[in-house]
Amino acid sequence: MRAVDLILKKREGHALTKKEIVYLVNDYTQGKIPDYQMAAFCMAVFFQGMAKEEIVNLTMAMVNSGEKMDLANLPGLKVDKHSTGGVADSTTLILAPLVAAAGVPVAKMSGRGLGHTGGTLDKLESIPGFSTALLKDDFLKQVEKINLAIAGQSKDLVPVDRKMYGLRDVTGTVDSLPLIAASIMSKKIAAGADKIVLDVKYGRGAFLKTRETALKLGEIMVEIGEKVSRETIAIITNMNQPLGMAVGNALEVKEALLVLQNKKRGLLRDLCLYLGTNMLILVNRVRNFKEGYHLLEELLENGKALEKFAQMVSEQGGNPQVINDFSLLPQAKNQYVLKASRTGYLGKLDALILGQTAMLLGAGRSTKESSIDLAVGLEIHVPFAESIKKGDPLLTIHYNQQEKLAVVLKQLATAIEIVEFPPVKEPLLGARITKAGTELLF
Secondary structure (H helix, E strand, C coil), X not given: CCHHHHHHHHHCCCCCCHHHHHHHHHHHHCCCCCHHHHHHHHHHHHHHCCCHHXXXXXXXXXXXXXXXXXXXXXXXXXXXXXXXXXXXXXXXXXXXXXXXXXXXXXXXXXXXXXXXXXXXXXXXCXXXXXXXXXXXXXXXXXXXXXXXXXXXXXXXXXXXXXXXXXXXXXXXXXXXXXXXXXXXXXXXXXXXXXXXXXXXXXXXXXXXXXXXXXHHHHHHHHHHHHHCCXXXXXXXEECCCCCCCEECHHHHHHHHHHHHCCCCCCHHHHHHHHHHHHHHHHCCCCCCHHHHHHHHHHHHHCCHHHXXXXXXXXXXXXXXXXXXXHHHCXXXXXXXXXECXXXXXXXXXXXXXHHHHHHHHCCCCCCCCCXXXXXXXXXXXXXXXXXXXXXXXXXXXXXXXXXXXXXXXXXXXXXXXXXXXXXXCCCCEEEEEECCEEEECC
16 A cells, blocks of 8 residues: 555545555654645645545544553543634633533643634643643543533544644644544544534634535534534534633633633633533433523532632642732733724624734744743623723733734724624634534524
């Protein structure tokens, strides 16, 4: 078997067998197939696509390229959640302790931010002393002890994905749905959870720009889960406006804690409750949606979810006092309050530009090796479509480098617009995809 023959076969639009896909993945992982040949294969997939069986075989070959997390000794069914990435999206910080407080084990492997979307590990590392580098045994013991751990993915978990993503990033093949689906699902399956909930975002601030593309990706991933006995639900959500009201690592931790304290409402809280309810339903913790939603609301109101977050912080070496003392989080040296230039309604709050602006301030990284500033970012004071008076605060810029302020203000001028009449709000929830089919939610 030769790689060049399989590249030609896929280039001509033919399906590869399981044996051929396993050969490609294994030999590339071991360095026997060079980058340029795997890049050619990815380009062939980009143009020709893959049949459903091929995508499943690719996913499982990637799963088997490294070690797998075994959660079998943890009691009950385990559920995992993944987001395709968005702006002001701190759902994991709220959702994981919330579901764990409901009695469901959450063993969460998370990543770092790249580009204009933030990473869960970076946000958690804003907490003094918090360690995201847990040994496998310590990770499992912590989940057994408190039902919750959030840590970085082991380098030995799906190692081929890192190699392939690096190639796709520099060869224009990142946005291939079969390759995206295999990348996401291989990591979720290797992480060991019995059930999976996916938050597939579309819109200006998301990787996927259209709802139709998000629906296709969601359907593919749900089917992969079904084929490998990992029941999966995909929720399609809107990311044209930022999900929360804070963009930046420490600022997003603060907002997540306000939600856990039951002091802040809005789209971020709404989505956490919706995703969490789906997680509880998947593992049979509740009988129906109403029961699950009510249980999670109760856990926010009685402080149990916040307590679970504090437990996790303490177990992972952080200072649990952060849940009540936000001054323990990194603080930017300077703040600039941007005020409304006229009276009207907030008619534009561009998630992509806001994410890019936070990145410009230093909150994000352009490459995996880039360093970031955990303190900087944006605090939004007015939700999209809300009324505002001239002179009212629109947002606060938290910054450390004075020379960046002028550029940031110029960029923000293109992200925000005040209009005369109330704009139409787009629904947050687009669809819910299960093994039974697709249910549109708007």
